[in-house]
Amino acid sequence: MIEHWQQVYRHLHAHPELSGEEHATARLVADELRAMPGWEVTENVGGTGVVGVLSSGPGPVVWLRADMDALPVQEVTGLDYASTVPGVMHACGHDVHVTALLGACAELSENPVPGTVVALFQPAEETGSGAQQMINDGLLDRFPRPRIVLGQHVSPLPAGLILSRPGTLMAASDSVRITFLGKGGHASQPHTAIDPLLMAASLVVSLQSLTARQTATAAPPVLTAGALHAGSRPNIIADTSEVLLSLRTFTDGSRERMIEGIQRLAAAEAAAAGADQDPKVEFYDHFPVTENTPGDTERVLAALTTAGLPVMPMNNPITGSEDFGAFGTAAGVPSVFWHIGGIDPARFTDEDGHYMLAEGALPPRFPSNHSPHFAPDPTQALPAAIATMLTAARAELTRP
Known part of the structure; x- marks a missing residue:
């Protein structure tokens, strides 16, 4: 059989x-x-x-x-x-x-x-x-x-x-989609654009500070950037960029802190770049x-x-x-x-x-x-x- x-x-x-x-x-x-x-x-x-x-x-x-x-x-x-x-x-x-x-x-x-x-x-x-x-x-x-x-x-x-x-x-799991809204332009004139790719790339690095601050907890969270999308040509600055994250947490408190931190850092990156609009942050595919x-x-x-x-x-x-x-x-x-x-x-x-x-x-x-x-x-x-x-x-x- x-x-x-x-x-x-x-x-x-x-x-x-x-x-x-x-x-x-x-x-x-x-x-x-x-x-x-x-x-x-x-x-x-x-x-x-x-x-x-x-x-x-x-x-x-x-x-x-x-x-x-x-x-x-x-x-x-x-x-x-x-x-x-x-x-x-x-x-x-x-x-x-x-x-x-x-x-x-x-x-x-x-x-x-x-x-x-x-x-x-x-x-x-x-x-x-x-x-x-x-x-x-x-x-x-x-x-x-x-x-x-x-x-x-x-x-x-x-x-x-x-x-x-x-x-x-x-762990509990959440998928996260962050969309940065910038201003596109020619790669030779970045001063005329607001580059959403730079916002996304900077955010991916900054997010590591969130988990670093919880490493001493009994069950620290895990946050991984699985994808970063922006543009289609090397000589074009895109209008938008997208970051996809996977968040793993073991307690409700840890999840709430991580969600707040993700939203805060994403908004800070957009503000620092001079973006006209706040990023869109979506949480989906939740596992308990x-x-x-x-x-x-x-x-x-x-x-x-x-x-x-x-x-x-x-x-x-x-x-x-x-x-x-x-x-x-x-x-x-x-x-x-x-x-x-x-x-x-x-x-x-x-x-x-x-x-x-x-x-x-x-x-x-x-x-x-x-x-x-x-x-x-x-x-x-x-x-x-x-x-x-x-x-x-x-x-x-x-x-x-």
Whole structure:
């Protein structure tokens, strides 16, 4: 059966779809679920979302979640099953998530446990909107309400290694768009223009002072400039420029301070340049902090450990973001999320045989999620991810 899931994974990887456009992916998911005995399948939940329900008699209700969308990244892995869609790639491993959950669903169908499993195949995680779209579409009223929500994410770690922690697991995230409004002109006469590119470039440097002032806090924020756009020719001073930022924070207070600081520094750059108009600052694609429910998280991780799966506790939360927590929050129930490795463990050993991860470092030039080089090893990642989700689900279904 694992060979079938390898084929499904390769198909999904070769045919990625962006957030909100997961039509073919959703059809594949629905078809696979309908081929399994006992699953009731509902499509078009919150857009392209798919929900499967497997009822196996009296017992608890457990929700299992996988996200389906890809990223606007041009793949350069060179894999023989690389993306066939120009400029679109499963660079975050959501193809692993979908295939692993389908594999777990198949196992639960063949060897059912009393209770009810609800499998959520979610669209638009990368924009932070998919989970809420499913909730807004009546998810809690149309399907059995859960006792707990479980989810996992493949990461650039040794295949099968599970990392998690109770409490704060992942950061909140905001995307920021800043548009400077200047005065265009000829490059040979900059004195006649108000250059928005200089405002944007100066702001990118100045913004680093915001995070520098919070480095001593328990969980300092992260602010990254991902794009700067201005002009089209070397001899033209543009009228406008645009800066795109990614903000990661762990507390409401930190987020508020960072938002105020971004707005203040952007306005100061425009004023210093003599711009006639204030910059336009927009915040969008918000992700909440991902919180693992204490007690429930320790119990799930203990079940994974008892089953012989490798679990490594995390000392600190990570600065990546997820909208997974919206499900548990909306349902008012515990949620547990973990990261699982998807890379050949041999790649984590240096030339001298040292295990790089043990020293707190990834091998040099190691591609992470969102990289055009990111390529989990499906022969190792899929069996591990299927086993992990299946073990956690069965543990929660059989819990008194």
